[in-house]
Amino acid sequence: MSITEIARSSVPCRVASTDEIVVSQVWFKTDPVDRTFIYRAVQLQLQTDSCDHGHSDDMISGCWSWFELSIFKNQHALEPRTKDNSPLTWRSHGNRTDPNDKQDSIARHFGMVFDRRQELLDALEVGNVIGVRVCARYPGWVNDARSGRLVAKILDEDIFTPMSWTLSNYKETPDDIPINIEDGVYSLIPTSSCHVKSTTDEQVDMVWFSTPVLDAEVVPKIEDIQLFTHAHHEGTLPNDSTGIWCWFDLVILENPDSTEPRVKDGRALVWRSHDIPKNATETDEQTGRLFGRDHEILGLIQPGNVIAVRACARFPGWELDAHAARLVVRISNTGPRRALAKPAVDWQKVTNYNYALQEKLAEYLNDVTPPGVAAALSVEATLLSQELRADRAYGVGGRPLRLLSLDGGGVRGISSLHVLKAIMTKLTGDPNAKPHEYFDMMAGTSTGGLIAIMLGRLKMSVDECIEAYGKLASKIFNAGIMSQAGSASVSGARYSATVLEEAIKEVVKMYAHDPDAPMRDSEDGCKVYALTSTSFIAPLTNFGLIRFVLATRADDLSNRVATHLRTYTNKNVEKSFADYLIWQAARATSAAPTYFPRMRLDEYEYVDGGLGFNNPVLLLMGEARLHFGFARPFGCLVTIGTGMEPNVSLPPEGTNILNNFTGTAGILKSMWELTTKTEHANQMAQPLCEKGTYYRFNVGEKIAEKRWVERVEPTYWQRWFGGETAKDVEKFTPENWAKVTIDMADYARMDDFVRLTQRYVETDDVKEKVKVCAAKLPPKRTAIRA
Structure with a gap:
């Protein structure tokens, strides 16, 4: 045991008060405390050479x-840090000088001795500092501090956990257990309570307590380990959350001073012990998972490591409070365990890929955000940076995934369907082949989302979808100017939300037999999926098609959130948005500003997902990795465009339809600039995929060539440009681009766009790409189990 000076002042400090408000100043601080100090310091005392300068006769007696x-x-x-909304601050002492002294003499003051009966030492965490504050209150009171020092009494060994296994002078396990006693069972407890609170989508955690140092004698003898806690949730939990987001982990630390888990082969050595039930009370005890002799946690411990208990919370509103626990360790004299097999996956490569994808998503989200406002948000993108935990398989051993991404584009979405028809025809030769039988996940934005719902959730063939899509466009957009104006007089939108909703309901009723059928698909849900892992978050499926569509929440368009409206539960996110009706989700993702009114669902308003997120391919890649597992490879990713970016930079919804029409005519240059953003997403996504797995189709890449249009469809050329010839100009300008594209509501020119798309898929290079892509898709999902 020793008495050690842990901090000393370097300059005097003088604080004077002029009113009833407390005046204070931090005088000096200690260096950051380490684990040794926290577990060995038993007493703490402040000493000051100081005095009062003046006082007020009007004040009651006392030291101010x-x-x-x-x-x-x-x-x-x-x-200072706070606990239970109160600052972690304690009074040490006041100035007490001779009342008859007229010279303001300095006295040496020895403050209160703080020991383990007070909260101060128990409240310290690794990295904290202890600060000395000089205070005064009321007029006439002056605190004149000349010098100060902070001293501590520190033991030569730990007084609290991690300490020894037994009440003895040694840290080793006892060697005098009789031979007829098979095991020694040791209970380790924390010395303080534990509290973690999350305010963002990022995980918040803290190491609560740990075992003693595990030496070379103990490590091979550990038979099992199990955690028991008394913990509950603080505050009010979000009522629309999926899953529980307060839990305890067991982690392997390099040594007792470490605050982060050891990392091996790219994975953090972390295993989930148990969740805190939503209805847990302060008196309830939770029983964690029993980690037995054959579990990898025991095979990965190295001499010098410790096993620690980590409390965790994630997502806003989740707050964990724990006041007691015990970590029970059973140690035997049995020989060493078998060696662990080498990992089958390069986890560092997986981690690097996640960071690369997250970086590209951040670039994309910033790219689609107007200048001068905060970048758009994606919860799924945020979650890509989470630690790779040793207790999860992340899809190891699963077959490569087949993914389909569909751009938005209003009536131009018909082009996507004809490209997909060419792929399916090459793949099966069967016009009735259904894409949902070949793809594991579909994602769509705007009308691309509507198509994804029809193909995936309603399980339609491409031809059925083309027929339904044409009927939808006819009902929704083939309205006269007076009908449009009537809708606009109410909502400021050109087209009727009621007509759109009824048209969608008709399709849903035809194929799901209920116009109010839910987005969540029971046939493709958890009940029919085969689990490939016993880890906490296992892939929901081995052979089920997953769909999600994108919408944009309109509550704050300067801080937009890409929202996934799913047909399934993604257990990696707090909210899956899978409990809407099909028509509601389709309506939300199609609510293009000035075309249709916004869609309100629960407490959110939604607008067209194409408002910034027109090409969802990067978001699809992130969703697939989160849902199926970071180690699950992509076998074939098909992404289909609609020719160009939709008219997303439109004026605000108003009550004058003419304002909307004239506003639309004035943004052709902005539309041209936005055209490149859809392909920018494509250019960012392709390098992230293995060679031969990424296939992008977009009729716009051919339409943008003036000579190609003139060559394959001269009648269109004459119609659009009159007698103008291509001359030496290969590409369109912003001004004449509008002549060859069609507005997202231009139902009358859909046939023109179909003809150009059919010409597009017949070109030699596209035909070859369709052939190679189709070869990547068989066999059907239902014929395989991986």
Whole structure:
């Protein structure tokens, strides 16, 4: 045991008060405390050479200049840490000088001795600093502090866990257990409570307590380990959350001073012990998973490591409070365990890929955001940076995934269907072949989302979808100007939300036999999926098609959120948005500003997902990795465009339809600039995929060539440009681009666009790409189990 000076002042400090408000100043701080100090410090005392300068006869007797000790998070923190909304601050002592002294003599003050009966030492965490504050209150009171020092009594060994296995002078396990006693069972407890609170989508965690150092004698003898806790949720839990987002982990630390898990082969050595039930009370005890002799956690411990308990929370509103626990370790004299097999996956490569995808998603989200406002948000993109945990398989061993991404584009979506028809025809030769039998996940934005719902959730063939799509466009967009104006007079939108909703319901009723059928698909849900892992978050399916569509929440368009409306539950996210009706989701993803009114669902308003997220391919890649597992490879990713970016930079919804029409005519240049953003997403996504797995189709790449249009469809050329010839100009300009594209509501020119798309898929290079792509898709999902 030793008495050690842990901090000393370097300059005097003088604080004077002029009113009833407390005046204080941080005088000096300690260095950050380490684990040794936290577990061995038993007493703490502040000493000051100081005095009062003046007082007020009007004040009642008492000392109004004093010193405090405060705990700060780190050396840079300006305010003390708080607990239960109160600052972690304790009064040490006041100035007590001779009342008859007229010379304001300095006295040496020895403050309160803080020991383990007080909260101060127990409240310290690794990295915290202890600060000394000089205080005064009321007019006439001056605290004149000349010098100060903070001293501590520190033991030569730990007084609290991690300490010894037994009450003895040694840290080793006892060697005098009789031979007829098979095991020693040891219970380790924390010395303080534990509280973690999440305010963002990022995981918040803290190491609560740990075992003693595990030496070379103990490591091979550990038989099992199990955690028991008394914990509950603080505050009010979100009522629309999927899953439980407060839990406890067991982690392997390099040594007792470590605060982050050991990493091996790219994975954090972390295993989930148990969740905190939503209805848990302060008196309830939770029983964690039993990690037995054959579990990998025991085979990965190295001499010098410790096993620690980590409390975790994620997503806003989730807050964990724990006041007691015990970690029970059973140790035997049995020989060493078998060696672990080498990992079958390069986990560092998986981690690097996640970071690369997250970086591209951040670039994409910033790219689709108007200048001068915060970048658009994606919860799924945020979650890509989570640690790779050793307790999850992440899809290891699963067959490569087949993914389909569909751009938005209003009536131009008919082009996507004809490209997909060419692929399916090459693949099967069967006009009735259904894409949902070949793809594992579909994603769509705007009308691409509507198509994804029809193909996937309603299980339609491409021809059925083409027929239904034409009827939808005819009913929705083939309205006269007076009908349009009537709709606009109410909502500021050109087209009727009622007509759109009824048209969608008709299709849903025809194929799902219920116009109010839910988005969540029971046939493709958890009940029919085969699990490939016993980890906490296992892939929901081995052979089921997954769909999601994109919408944009309109509550704050300057801080937009890409929202996935799913037909399934993604257990990696807090909210899956899978409990809407099919027509509601289709309506939400199709609510293009000025075309249709916004869609309100629960507390959110939604607008067309194409408002910034027209090409969902990068978001699809992130969703697939989160849902199926980071180690699940992509076998074939098909992404289909609609010719160009939709008219997303439109004026705000108003009550004057003429304003909307004239506003639309004035943004052709903006539309031209936005055209490149859809292909920009494509250019960012392709390098992230293995060679021979990524296939992008977009009729716009041919339409943009003036000579190609003139050559394959001269009648269109004459119609659009009159007698103009291509001359030497190969590409369109912003001004004449409008002549060859069609507005997202231009139902009358859909046939023209279909003809150009059919010409597009007949070109030699596209025909070859269709052939290679189709070869990547068989066999049917239902014929395989991986």
